[in-house]
Amino acid sequence: MQMHPTSCEHAPTAPLASAPSAGSGCPVPHGAVETLHFDAVVVGGGIAGSTTAAALADRGFKVLICEAGLPSKKRLAGELLHPPGAAELDALGLLEPLKAAGGVPVYGFAIFKNAADPGTVLSYSEIPGGRPIGIALEHAVLTRTLLDATRARPNITVWEGGRVLGATPSVVGSPSMVAVRMGESVRHVTARLIVSAEGRASKLREEAGIQTHDEAPFRMVGWAIEGARLPLPSYGHVFIGGPTPILAYQVSKDSVRIMFELGMDESTEIGPELLAALPEPFRRDVIRGMANSPKATARFQGFRPERVVANNLAVVGDAGGCVHPLIASGMSFCIADGVRLAASLKDPATPLTEGLQSYEMARSGPMRTRSALGPAMVEALCSKEPSMRLLRHGLFRYWSGSPRGRGASMGLLSTREDSMVVMAREYAIVCAHALVGVGTGAVARREAIPAIRGLVQRTAELAKGVMPSREELEARALGALGRVGARR
Numbered sequence: 001m002q003m004h005p006t007s008c009e010h011a012p013t014a015p016l017a018s019a020p021s022a023g024s025g026c027p028v029p030h031g032a033v034e035t036l037h038f039d040a041v042v043v044g045g046g047i048a049g050s051t052t053a054a055a056l057a058d059r060g061f062k063v064l065i066c067e068a069g070l071p072s073k074k075r076l077a078g079e080l081l082h083p084p085g086a087a088e089l090d091a092l093g094l095l096e097p098l099k100a101a102g103g104v105p106v107y108g109f110a111i112f113k114n115a116a117d118p119g120t121v122l123s124y125s126e127i128p129g130g131r132p133i134g135i136a137l138e139h140a141v142l143t144r145t146l147l148d149a150t151r152a153r154p155n156i157t158v159w160e161g162g163r164v165l166g167a168t169p170s171v172v173g174s175p176s177m178v179a180v181r182m183g184e185s186v187r188h189v190t191a192r193l194i195v196s197a198e199g200r201a202s203k204l205r206e207e208a209g210i211q212t213h214d215e216a217p218f219r220m221v222g223w224a225i226e227g228a229r230l231p232l233p234s235y236g237h238v239f240i241g242g243p244t245p246i247l248a249y250q251v252s253k254d255s256v257r258i259m260f261e262l263g264m265d266e267s268t269e270i271g272p273e274l275l276a277a278l279p280e281p282f283r284r285d286v287i288r289g290m291a292n293s294p295k296a297t298a299r300f301q302g303f304r305p306e307r308v309v310a311n312n313l314a315v316v317g318d319a320g321g322c323v324h325p326l327i328a329s330g331m332s333f334c335i336a337d338g339v340r341l342a343a344s345l346k347d348p349a350t351p352l353t354e355g356l357q358s359y360e361m362a363r364s365g366p367m368r369t370r371s372a373l374g375p376a377m378v379e380a381l382c383s384k385e386p387s388m389r390l391l392r393h394g395l396f397r398y399w400s401g402s403p404r405g406r407g408a409s410m411g412l413l414s415t416r417e418d419s420m421v422v423m424a425r426e427y428a429i430v431c432a433h434a435l436v437g438v439g440t441g442a443v444a445r446r447e448a449i450p451a452i453r454g455l456v457q458r459t460a461e462l463a464k465g466v467m468p469s470r471e472e473l474e475a476r477a478l479g480a481l482g483r484v485g486a487r488r
């Protein structure tokens with residue numbers, strides 16, 4: 001194991017028993033022990049952890065990544081990365097390793113209303129500016145490749161198999177002490193900055209008292225199927241003709257991932273009513289593949305935290321909120337978080353407080369847009385409610401007639417565009433297209449009034465989201481106060 005300790009490595013530390021421990025969850029060692037010091041400890045070496053560590057190290061931070069154990073192939077998680085995420089990985093020098101590990105190009109999405117539909121294609125190339133190609137590969141290969149590529153860089157130490165047990169809160173600018181279990185022993189390090197990249201179930205976020213707004217949980221079940229014939233290879237596929245959406249895309253030259261959404265109490269057996277949404281010959285390939293390949297599952301629960309900064313803790317990636325996998329924005333957001341955090345902190349010599357507040361502010365708008373977009377998209381594509389059937393009609397009408405509309409939707413879905421105002425504008429345009437559908441078969445005449453009412457109510461709810469939350473306004477006010485204080 002390679003180490004890049006800074007000045008504290010050879011200095012005898014203060015008696016550790018005097019370090020704060022109450023409520024921190026961090027066991028404090030007794031007696032004088034030599035403690036390593038890093039500028040930042042990144043807890044979790046998944047996509048968010050690896051990319052945040054790489055971005056911080058590029059700015060001169062000496063970083064320790066602690067990764068308890070990367071996921072196996074049985075874990076169902078992100079595999080399709082939109083172009084903005086791929087571009088940011090490229091800038092960090094981490095895209096080439098993914099290509100070398102077998103990553104396949106992705107050119108956009110195609111949505112299939114039923115098994116006979118040829119599909120509505122939404123290409124990345126229609127997004128104004130930016131690169132038009134994403135990348136996909138199996139999650140376990142992706143995380144392993146990123147962590148190994150990050151480990152090889154200067155300023156980065158990785159403790160694989162290292163589970164962080166807790167971190168003491170930093171008191172008046174002093175570093176935190178972090179306890180890491182490695183096998184049978186517990187090691188201690190100090191760091192000025194602690195980054196929680198622990199995923200959804202972040203303990204450090206919880207210990208810092210950060211509240212979350214949680215959605216209802218559901219399950220995803222999936223298979224990687226060799227040789228399955230997707231209608232449009234190199235595109236993400238969304239099949240919406242069944243009771244819940246089905247996602248499918250290539251994860252290697254020869255293999256296709258398919259994922260079904262199921263309720264928490266539903267059996268993970270895939271019945272004919274779900275499969276009926278798939279076109280032939282893909283459906284046949286899926287039935288064959290499900291019988292011959294192992295099943296992967298995931299419990300999913302969308303949530304939004306009230307903030308992502310507490311004292312010297314910064315929360316990144318899924319630990320800072322997640323949104324329905326249908327929009328495949330999780331990994332792009334993880335990578336953007338790493339880049340945002342490093343850009344806000346500037347370098348290891350700059351005081352943390354102002355940088356962390358900048359991070360909070362830089363992230364809150366994009367997270368608000370993403371949290372609104374995910375559920376809105378899932379409802380618009382999949383809900384059987386009259387208002388949403390009407391909206392769906394408007395969405396497809398907009399997409400079929402307007403390359404600009406397709407580009408705007410893909411800009412939002414891919415995270416290239418993260419403005420809530422743009423999202424609200426696009427929603428209003430889709431609503432206008434939807435109203436034309438009244439009486440044309442999208443909704444029956446007798447459903448027209450409840451459909452329009454439902455649409456108005458949903459639009460009003462969304463419009464509320466355009467306003468920053470109380471927490472966001474508070475963070476902005478505190479940030480402004482901090483900047484005034486610093487100038488004096």
Ligand SMILES: Cc1cc2nc3c(=O)[nH]c(=O)nc-3n(C[C@H](O)[C@H](O)[C@H](O)COP(=O)(O)OP(=O)(O)OC[C@H]3O[C@@H](n4cnc5c(N)ncnc54)[C@H](O)[C@@H]3O)c2cc1C
Pocket residue numbers: 043044045046047048049066067068069070071076077078079080081082162163164165197198199200203220259298299300316317318319322325328329330331332334
């Ligand atoms: C079914 C499904 C499909 C998805 N599809 C897509 C998609 O196509 N595209 C997309 O962009 N996103 C997708 N996502 C979302 C994507 O998977 C996540 O956004 C992404 O994996 C989050 O990465 P992360 O690094 O934040 O968290 P995680 O991947 O959860 O990684 C956290 C890491 O922290 C480690 N850890 C936790 N606690 C500790 C500790 N105390 N000490 C040390 N290590 C610790 C864990 O071992 C883990 O490796 C999907 C998600 C699901 C569930």
